[in-house]
Every structure is written in structure tokens, then in C-alpha cells.
Amino acid sequence: MVVGVLRIEVFIPQSRNLKEKRSVTRSLLGRCRNRWPVSAAETGLHDLWQRAEFGIAIVTGDEGQAHTVLQNVVADMEGSGLAQVCRQDMELLHY
Helix, strand or coil, rough: CEEEEEEEEEECCCCCHHHHHHHHHHHHHHHHHHHHHHCCEEEECCCCCCCCEEEEEEEEEEHHHHHHHHHHHHHHHHHHCCEEEEEEEEEEEEE
């Protein structure tokens, strides 16, 4: 069993308040959950207007699949036009 964990930090340039940030983060998380077989949540930077941190996880039997799906999630967030990915940390755990 392989557990893939991804931490993504994004910059949301159009956000001028927490309400606008929440709209973007909900959209990004919903898009991620609907397109990929992952669990996703906002995990940090809750009080900053233009930054957000997401935690993404996948459980699978194949390391290659976990890596590919998590890379696709990053590419999808970058391609959304809603936010810019500033930082990403990926870890694959084997059990």
C-alpha cells in the first residue's frame, strides 16, 4: 500500500478579503475532489487573504499512480487560473 501526501501553498492575487479567498479555496478543493481520486482539505494559512495551504492525500497500491495523480492535481491547480502554486511538497509512504 502506498500513501501519497501532497502539501500545496498557493497565492490568490485577486483575493481582497477572506470571503473572496474562501470562494477560491472552495472552488479549487471541489475541482480537485471531483477530478481526481484524492482527499483534499485547506490545512493552513487560514487568516491570510491571499495565501492558502492545501493537504491532498491518495491511497493506492502503485507508487507510480500516486505520483502521477498528485502531479496532475498540481498541474490542474496551476491551470485553473484561480491561484498560483508557490510551493509543493510531496511524500510517498510505503506500508
